[in-house]
Amino acid sequence: MLKIVRVGVVGVVLPVGFLGAGWGGAALSVGAGWVVVPTVLVTVVVGVVALRGILTMFVGGVREGSDVEGLVWVSGFLMFLAVVFGGVLGVPGWVAMSGSQLTRCEVVSVDDGAVVDGGDGVYTVYRHVVACPGGYPTTYEVDERYVDTVELLVDPERETSPEYLRGDAFSAALGAWVALPAAGLLLLISLGRAIYWFRTSGPSSREPAPRS
Incomplete structure (x- = not known):
């Protein structure tokens, strides 16, 4: 035993x-x-x-x-x-x-991008103006350029931004x-x-x- x-x-x-x-x-x-x-x-x-x-x-x-x-x-x-x-x-x-939710948002506009040195390399960040269910978020910044729609992870409590949730x-x-x-x-x-x-x-x- x-x-x-x-x-x-x-x-x-x-x-x-x-x-x-x-x-x-x-x-x-x-x-x-x-x-x-x-x-x-x-x-x-x-x-x-x-x-x-x-x-x-x-x-x-x-x-x-x-x-x-x-x-x-x-x-x-x-x-x-x-x-x-x-x-x-x-x-x-x-x-x-x-507690995050996956939300599909409509891309209203995208700027020309800004070059950023993130320490691990230089890349371009694009600021998207988006229309999401519930009105949040209104903008989304990412190193990719989206058109028409984009799927975002969203915190319903709005304490953590979609950019941080992506990380x-x-x-x-x-x-x-x-x-x-x-x-x-x-x-x-x-x-x-x-x-x-x-x-x-x-x-x-x-x-x-x-x-x-």
């Missing part, structure tokens, strides 16, 4: 706990900045314990080989990708977009494309390691303790 518990803890509970701490804390910190510090501490602690479990399966006196150590390094790298791209980019973007959508997409595959691979490795240990470990498979 204890072996089954170890499989569940190492294979599922700790990895999911790590992801939950990192992503859940990131979601809470959007509205309460003070949550960042305890979130980081809890996430690091759970992550270290999870890696320790993958390495040893919490069985004292078992000497692990290089293959398992390699799994730990790979798991640590996947944890880093999942928490950074998910917690720093993906989750804040998802939270910002959670949030990009962050959410980037976070999802990196963090979700990393999280899936992490769970696959941890559960695979736990099941393999369960099937191969036993009283006869353990090495005798060194004689004094």
